Amino acid sequence: MSGERSGKNGPSILVGTSGYSYAEWVQAGFYPPATQSGRMLPFYARHFPVTELNYTWYQMPRAEPLERLRAGAPAGFFFAAKLTRSLTHEVDPADWRRQASLFREGIVPLVQGRQLLAVLVQLPPDFERTAGNRRYLAELLDSLAGLPLAVEFRHRSWLHDRVFAELERRRASLVWVDEPELPHLLPPLDVVTNPELLYVRFHGRNAAGWRSGVMQKKFDYLYSEAELRQWLEERLLPRRGLFSRGLLFFNNHVGAQAVTNGRQMLSLLGEAGF
Amino acid sequence: MSERSIIHFNVADFAVAVERLCDSRLRGRPLLVVQPGSARAPVYDMSEEAFGCGVRKGMDLGRALKLCPEARLVAPHPERYRRAMADLLRAARPWAPRIEVESESGHLFLDVTGCHRLFGPPPDVAWRLGRLVRRDLGLSPIWTVGPNKLVAKVASRLVKPLGEYIVGGGEEEAFLAPRPLHLLPGIEGPDLLCFHDFGLYRAGQVAAFSARQLAVPFGRRGSHLYDLVRGIDPSPVAPWEEAGSLGFEACLAEDSNDPAVVERELLVLAETAAGALRRLRRVARRLTLSLIYSDGGRAGQQAASSGGSANDAVLFDLARGALLRAWKRRQRLRFLRLACDRLAPPPPLQLELFPAQPAGHQHRRQRVADAVAAVRERCGAGSIGRAHVFAGSAQGGASVAAGP
Numbered sequence: 001m002s003g004e005r006s007g008k009n010g011p012s013i014l015v016g017t018s019g020y021s022y023a024e025w026v027q028a029g030f031y032p033p034a035t036q037s038g039r040m041l042p043f044y045a046r047h048f049p050v051t052e053l054n055y056t057w058y059q060m061p062r063a064e065p066l067e068r069l070r071a072g073a074p075a076g077f078f079f080a081a082k083l084t085r086s087l088t089h090e091v092d093p094a095d096w097r098r099q100a101s102l103f104r105e106g107i108v109p110l111v112q113g114r115q116l117l118a119v120l121v122q123l124p125p126d127f128e129r130t131a132g133n134r135r136y137l138a139e140l141l142d143s144l145a146g147l148p149l150a151v152e153f154r155h156r157s158w159l160h161d162r163v164f165a166e167l168e169r170r171r172a173s174l175v176w177v178d179e180p181e182l183p184h185l186l187p188p189l190d191v192v193t194n195p196e197l198l199y200v201r202f203h204g205r206n207a208a209g210w211r212s213g214v215m216q217k218k219f220d221y222l223y224s225e226a227e228l229r230q231w232l233e234e235r236l237l238p239r240r241g242l243f244s245r246g247l248l249f250f251n252n253h254v255g256a257q258a259v260t261n262g263r264q265m266l267s268l269l270g271e272a273g274f
Numbered sequence: 275m276s277e278r279s280i281i282h283f284n285v286a287d288f289a290v291a292v293e294r295l296c297d298s299r300l301r302g303r304p305l306l307v308v309q310p311g312s313a314r315a316p317v318y319d320m321s322e323e324a325f326g327c328g329v330r331k332g333m334d335l336g337r338a339l340k341l342c343p344e345a346r347l348v349a350p351h352p353e354r355y356r357r358a359m360a361d362l363l364r365a366a367r368p369w370a371p372r373i374e375v376e377s378e379s380g381h382l383f384l385d386v387t388g389c390h391r392l393f394g395p396p397p398d399v400a401w402r403l404g405r406l407v408r409r410d411l412g413l414s415p416i417w418t419v420g421p422n423k424l425v426a427k428v429a430s431r432l433v434k435p436l437g438e439y440i441v442g443g444g445e446e447e448a449f450l451a452p453r454p455l456h457l458l459p460g461i462e463g464p465d466l467l468c469f470h471d472f473g474l475y476r477a478g479q480v481a482a483f484s485a486r487q488l489a490v491p492f493g494r495r496g497s498h499l500y501d502l503v504r505g506i507d508p509s510p511v512a513p514w515e516e517a518g519s520l521g522f523e524a525c526l527a528e529d530s531n532d533p534a535v536v537e538r539e540l541l542v543l544a545e546t547a548a549g550a551l552r553r554l555r556r557v558a559r560r561l562t563l564s565l566i567y568s569d570g571g572r573a574g575q576q577a578a579s580s581g582g583s584a585n586d587a588v589l590f591d592l593a594r595g596a597l598l599r600a601w602k603r604r605q606r607l608r609f610l611r612l613a614c615d616r617l618a619p620p621p622p623l624q625l626e627l628f629p630a631q632p633a634g635h636q637h638r639r640q641r642v643a644d645a646v647a648a649v650r651e652r653c654g655a656g657s658i659g660r661a662h663v664f665a666g667s668a669q670g671g672a673s674v675a676a677g678p
Contacts, residue, residue: 019441023277023390036421038278038442058397059438068448085401215394 005209011244013274014078014117015265016050017258018201018251021157028256041072048262050078052120052201052249057082061106070109079110080118080150080199080247087140089124100143107147117247118173118199119144122152129157141170150175150247156186164213167189167193174262176200178231180207190235198243202261204252221256223261225268232268277443280511281384282426283366283403284416286435286560288318288380292358293348295412297316298564304345308335316525316566316609318350319379322435332566332609355379358411365407369399372511374423375519375615380415383423385511397440421446424459424507431457446505451478458502463573464602465499468492477503512616519615520558522546529568529606536607540597541660543612544590548583549647551614557582557621558614563591563596566609582618586643589614 021037031179044051061081070079086092086099110116121140127133132176141149149207151167152175167174173194179185180202192198204221212218237245248265250258285291289307294300304323309315313336320329320338327342339345359375362382366373370384384403385395393399400417407413416433420426421443428450429439430639441449454476454589455461455469468491473482480488480503489496501507540563559582564574577592593612601607649658 019395022395023279023388026276034276036443038444040442055397055440058401059440064452065441065445065449068445214399216391 009095010240011246013246013269014050015248015262016048016052017262018052018249019054019253020044020051022253025256030256030259045074045077050247052080054082057085060084061101063106063108067109070113070115075194078115081107082118082120082122088122098144118148118150118197120150121155122151125154128155141172148197164191164193173197173199179203180205180210182210183216190239192239192242195243198246200248202250216254219252221252222257225264228265229268232272237272278387280420280423280426281386281396282418282430284383284430285380285413286416287319287321289350289355290321291413292354300346304342306338306347307350308347309349310347330570332572335571361411366403369393369403372513372589374511382617386599425505427459428453428457450503450505453477460502463571466491472478487568492514519613520547520550521611521613523611525609526607529608531604531606539610540593541590543610544593545586547612547614548586548589549650552647556617557584558620559616561592561596563593563600563615564611565600565607567603567605568608569605573600581621585640587639
């Protein structure tokens, strides 16, 4: 396994992809022909030290299959898990506390195995900073207390010093995103709210695809090496002293471009002394 | 072979869900869908609350009401369920090239293999379609994703009445291993009893045996069970047809274990089904016979015909074969259901070059069936039939109804 970069007295940086189980990655040549989705993780783990589980957004994690997944990964492999949609995008006010409790139960194998580096709380674009939503987010973070949390906002109203201060108080990471420069999307962030964990997601910069709303177009983007280098030099390196561990996830999964960019990023981090 | 991606959609307690859509007052309390008026009438469907009280499909109404006295009763409306099913199909059609209607009871299989470039990963397709169905139709489906129909269906049973489950290719056996055997489609009644006699309760326990070992108690079914507990299911998602399936059912006038009585009712069902198929200009390539015993026990078998048929005699022969395989208990029967699916246009008529029998037997049977159908078309369904059916009716026959 490769993929963790650690600088001298600097932070360790782990690079991975958002999800690893894509049929098209077989066609793209990353996985050997006929690799079944349930057997992709061991192969993936030869290239990257961490993955962001996105199936946990669609389906409430359950301890039994998650334990099987964990057992199939090599020692020293890590996971981030996306919080289930019933707690972010499809919240039932009468049931969300039970959902939070189910999530905590389901994620136990990764916690006990000390392989869970973060729980990604990705909030929907229409989740504005209203009094009700602020209260809900505070209660949600309370209900997940003790788990390593990273919060990804998709509405600009949350870009506020008081929000950052509250995340800092809770030791929750503000997720940095790299995405197309569109008026309604978040601008690049450089605030580190959790000195223990920086969490970055690269969604690609396909503006037309993003407008289409079609997933296969939205995340169809290949970063050039120059773009990655620029991001590294302008965003990460100036703040390398502010955190002890960084997670960089590539979400441009279409055609396995996330794999290509992940490998390039690893190489650039190596050049930068990580 | 590359990995398949099968999505199973299941609106749990479909008839109940549709009735509650039509009448919101039926929500939040136990509900039985059953033909009222007779304590012997089998329960057609029941809500989760009634299920929790112990009510099961096929149970007679009298017993169901003893278990769940506060239940409200609603008569079945097969036409409503057919319309709701058609809406469900219409919503699903843009998402998959192959859709199979397992039965008109809220079950759909979508084969989305190779569609990821168009629509994204299968779980995303399932989630989006589920959201669409909830928004547009008001129904809340279970959705599961698996590498074949068997695994996807077991996953649905696992999360019922609501939820989702994703099983990756290569995980079939590990996924099934801890599951109780009764969750596996096709393992019912006698098989379960036999497994329990051996102290086997979970798929993983049975998977420890070879096909040859399983053949000792189960005979030729041994190899099928061997595949089943390992999650091996190469059966394709059958292409979607305009009229996905037809179903006909009969409640015997009196519970009976007399083969002559049961076969007589089966013949009526087969003839009714054949007539309906001919009117649709379709042939059925598969029949599913479901039986309900007087104690509520259920059994079923399927019979397939590669070319398909809409001939009374051929369908009856297929159905009788299924009956012989399904009817294993001495318990009296109460209810029969014959479903025809995998419908297709009739194959083009090809005369034999060297017919074994000039103006052969099959041809004569077909002509008789056509003549009978023509008389029924003109004079009504009960105007003509086989003599022994009429004789049986005179002694108190069953009523036949078209169902979903």
